[in-house]
Amino acid sequence: MGGTEHLTVERVGATLVLTLNRPEAKNALSLPMLVGLYDGWLAADADDSIRSIVLTGAGGTFCAGMDLKALASDDGAMAGQEYRDRMKEDPDLHWKAMLRHHRPRKPVIAAVEGYCVAGGTEILQGTDIRVAGESATLGLFEVRRALFPIGGSTVRLPRQIPRTHALEMLLTGRPYSAAEAKDIGLIGHVVPDGTALERALEIAEQINANGPLAVEAVKASVYDTAEMTETEGLRHELERGWPIFATADAKEGPRAFAEKRPAVFKRA
Structure with missing residues (x-):
């Protein structure tokens, strides 16, 4: 390894x-x-x-x-x-x-x-x-x-x-x-x-246990926006965050919650 x-x-x-x-x-x-x-x-x-x-x-x-x-x-x-x-x-x-x-x-x-x-x-x-x-x-x-x-x-x-x-x-x-x-x-x-x-x-x-695409996007957003103004940072957050909602994992998370089962995230 x-x-x-x-x-x-x-x-x-x-x-x-x-x-x-x-x-x-x-x-x-x-x-x-x-x-x-x-x-x-x-x-x-x-x-x-x-x-x-x-x-x-x-x-x-x-x-x-x-x-x-x-x-x-x-x-x-x-x-x-x-x-x-x-x-x-x-x-x-x-x-x-x-x-x-x-x-x-x-x-x-x-x-x-x-x-x-x-x-x-x-x-x-x-x-x-x-x-x-x-x-x-x-x-x-x-x-x-x-x-x-x-x-x-x-x-x-x-x-x-x-x-x-x-x-x-x-x-x-x-x-x-x-x-x-x-x-x-x-x-x-x-x-x-x-x-x-x-x-x-x-x-x-x-x-x-969390959605990997969401985790990585959240980390990136925190660091990318650290030196931005609040207005710039909020704009960047939307650019980072909105695409996550279109992923299959973002559909799996709420579905697993509704079905009371562990989520199976596929990084997609």
């Missing part, structure tokens, strides 16, 4: 689970991980039987960001040299992998345990729904190392949470607990440690 030595891919029903799998390095980003991530996003969107994606990390950690030890080495190389050809072919691949320059059309749910800092929190901002274990640690630590959170945080974070909280997170570089991250709106759910993936899969299953 794909994947690399640092990124595992698993199918759970109609959900594709992508797992950052470098626990010995707290799932710090590597070339194999980035290539695997991007291939995972593409694979999910190419397969109409996949209706949602869950992103998580192995070993009780989400992602500790960039591999600073490799970054500090003489040549700045990261593990996985065999993947350099992919990077040369597509110099934008790492940004697509981190959801900076790519947005999957399927909903993406993050299941966070342990550390989700620096690049981990940057990837998090590209996901749609977020669940964290109660002892998870989040934050953007770049300024502590005289670095810049160039994964999109200075643009995205103030649009996702109140600006005062975004600036505090960006400028102090301090850690945030899962509860604090939920309070400021960065996380949607805080659950007992070790159950973030379970909760994410439950949310995914709820999404999977």
Whole structure:
């Protein structure tokens, strides 16, 4: 089903689970991980039987960001040299992998345990729904190392949470607990440690039960209209929404409700 030595891919029903799998390095980003991530996003969107994606990390950690030890080495190389050809072919691949320059059309749910800092929190901002274990640690630590959170945080974070909280997170570089991250709106759910993936899969299953064309159109509309005026956004919403009513799935939904049975959506 794909994947690399640092990124595992698993199918759970109609959900594709992508797992950052470098626990010995707290799932710090590597070339194999980035290539695997991007291939995972593409694979999910190419397969109409996949209706949602869950992103998580192995070993009780989400992602500790960039591999600073490799970054500090003489040549700045990261593990996985065999993947350099992919990077040369597509110099934008790492940004697509981190959801900076790519947005999957399927909903993406993050299941966070342990550390989700620096690049981990940057990837998090590209996901749609977020669940964290109660002892998870989040934050953007770049300024502590005289670095810049160039994964999109200075643009995205103030649009996702109140600006005062975004600036505090960006400028102090301090850690945030899962509860604090939920309070400021960065996380949607805080659950007992070790159950973030379970909760994410439950949310995914709820999404999977819905009409896939409607789900994807709703997600697209939310993001497409984010920077529009209200008038422009409402016009765009009609352009996105009206065609959904003409689908066979839109007829199946009300029919199944009337007949008191589960709907069978065929993406048509």
